Structures are given as C-alpha cells and as structure tokens.
Amino acid sequence: MLDWITSPEAWAALVTLTAMEIVLGIDNVVFISLVVQRLPPAEALRARQIGLSAALLLRIGLLFALSWLIGLRESLFTAFGHDFSWRDIILIGGGAFLIAKATSEMHGALEGEDEPSEEDIAGAAKRAFASIVVQVILLDLVFSVDSILTAIGMAEHLAIMVLAVIIAVGIMFVASGPLSAFIATHPTTKMLALAFLVLIGVTLVADGFGAHISKGYIYAAMAFSVMVEVLNVAAAGRRKRRIVVHRGGEQ
Known part of the structure; x- marks a missing residue:
C-alpha cells in the first residue's frame, strides 16, 4: 500500500x-476571507476553522467515494442541446449563489448598512455565525466536487490524493487568516x-x-488585478507617510 513512497513518479x-489543489482552493479562500469579515x-x-475542516472532510470523503463521484458526470437530462449531469447542476447552483x-x-x-441596536447585537452575532458557517460548507461542497473531479486521473494511489488534499487545505487555512486581515485593513480590496467571486x-x-x-485566464486576470491593487495600497501608504512627515516638519 505504501510502495509509492519509493517511486519518483508518485512524488x-x-x-x-498539491499545487493544483492549492490553485483550485484560491476561490474557497477568497470566499471564506470575505464572509467572515x-x-x-x-x-x-x-x-474559518469549521469551514476549512469541512472542506478537508468533504474532499477526503469524496476521494473515498470515487465511483459515486464519477457517476456525477453521467447525463440526467438534455436541454438546450446540452446533456446536464449532477455535476453541472451543482456547478450552476454554486455559481449562481456566488454571483x-x-x-x-x-x-x-x-x-x-444600518448599525444594529445594542439589544440585537448578541442575537445577530449568533445568526450571522450560523449563516456564515452554512454558506461556507455549501460552497465547500461545490468547490470540493470541482476540485476532486479535476484531480481524478492525476494520481494512481488514493493515499497520494488524500495527502495532497490535506497539505493544500493546511496551506489554505494558513493563508486565510492573513488574507482576511489584509482585506479588513484595506477596504478597497474587498x-x-x-468582483473575483462574481467572475x-x-x-x-x-x-x-x-x-x-480555462481557469488559467481567470487566475491570470486575478493575479494582474492583485498586483495593481498592491501597488495602489503601497502608493496610498507612502502618501500618508509623506503627509505625516510634512505636518510634523511644519510643527
């Protein structure tokens, strides 16, 4: 079962x-970072812990149910000249929800947005937490199905696929905190x-x-936009520092 450890092809x-799972997880990380704001x-x-734990469990569960998962590609009905499968329905529903x-x-x-009254804050916080966790888990399902279906066939051993998913979700968890903090600190990035989520x-x-x-085009556009936004944030920070120094010099 562990004979793949000595195989360079397996590594x-x-x-x-793992790299592909990380790239496909970008969508998930952006969504989680936004909704927890x-x-x-x-x-x-x-x-974030609950959402990404659910993502990990869903991905591993789907890997152990490969025969059922592959069956999601089978045609259910035909409309507009296209054969729709359960995978198609899941993607359409998840995409519509994201939009x-x-x-x-x-x-x-x-x-x-209107500021809530003090007596409503506690109840609203509980409802918001529950709602966010449900939203994250539902989107986890959509992204997990897409991710695992894409991964099938890239590795022969189930252990490799499970290990890749664990590593990728671990990196997603580490990245989600700083990304969420960055979005909170720089509102323009929100x-x-x-806009990325709509896309x-x-x-x-x-x-x-x-x-x-092709997601390559999508991620290339996202990367270019992020670089431009980073430059804008850096320029804004430099302008603020110059203003502070200038005012300090006048005093």
Whole structure:
C-alpha cells in the first residue's frame, strides 16, 4: 500500500496534485476571507476553522467515494442541446449563489448598512455565525466536487490524493487568516475580491452549461488585478507617510 513512497513518479504526482489543489482552493479562500469579515476576530477564526475542516472532510470523503463521484458526470437530462449531469447542476447552483452573494455584498458596501441596536447585537452575532458557517460548507461542497473531479486521473494511489488534499487545505487555512486581515485593513480590496467571486460564479455557471472557460485566464486576470491593487495600497501608504512627515516638519 505504501510502495509509492519509493517511486519518483508518485512524488512528482504528489507535488503536481498539491499545487493544483492549492490553485483550485484560491476561490474557497477568497470566499471564506470575505464572509467572515462581519464576525468578531475570535468568531471569525472559529468560522474559518469549521469551514476549512469541512472542506478537508468533504474532499477526503469524496476521494473515498470515487465511483459515486464519477457517476456525477453521467447525463440526467438534455436541454438546450446540452446533456446536464449532477455535476453541472451543482456547478450552476454554486455559481449562481456566488454571483448573488457577491452582488449583495457589493450593494451593501456601496449603499451602506444600518448599525444594529445594542439589544440585537448578541442575537445577530449568533445568526450571522450560523449563516456564515452554512454558506461556507455549501460552497465547500461545490468547490470540493470541482476540485476532486479535476484531480481524478492525476494520481494512481488514493493515499497520494488524500495527502495532497490535506497539505493544500493546511496551506489554505494558513493563508486565510492573513488574507482576511489584509482585506479588513484595506477596504478597497474587498470590492476587488467580490468582483473575483462574481467572475468565479460566472465561470462555474458557464461550465455547468457546457461552455468551459480555462481557469488559467481567470487566475491570470486575478493575479494582474492583485498586483495593481498592491501597488495602489503601497502608493496610498507612502502618501500618508509623506503627509505625516510634512505636518510634523511644519510643527
């Protein structure tokens, strides 16, 4: 069972599969980092832990149910000249949810939100935590199905696929905290992240309808936008420091 440990090809497959799982997990990390913004730090950490633990368990569970998972590709019905499977339905539903959620968050950021009264804060916090955890787990299911279906065939040994998933989710957990803190510190990046989620949602819906869009183009656009935003944040920070130094010199 562990004979793959001495195989260079198996280790190459592990590295490749881990890298792919990390890339495919970017969507998950961005979503989790955004939705926990409304929670207090301790609750946000719990939500991230629960969400990513669910992602890990879902991915491993799906790996041990490969025959059922592969069956998700079988056609259920035909419409608009396309054979729809359970995978397509899951992707369309998940993509539509992402678009609706990101659009709603954009609307709230642009219009402003009413401050809750003090007596409502405790109850609202509990409802928000439960709602966020449910949303994260539902999106975990969508991203897990897409991720594992993509991974099937890249490695011959189940142990390699499980190990790759564990490593990738561990890296996702480490990255989610700093990313969430960065978004909270730099509010302008929140709108950019929400735009990413809309884009990801559109690609999921398109994929569900049979119009495959290479994620390489999506991630390249995201990387370019992030670099531009980092430059904007750095420039804004430098301007603030210059203003502080200038005012200090005048005094």
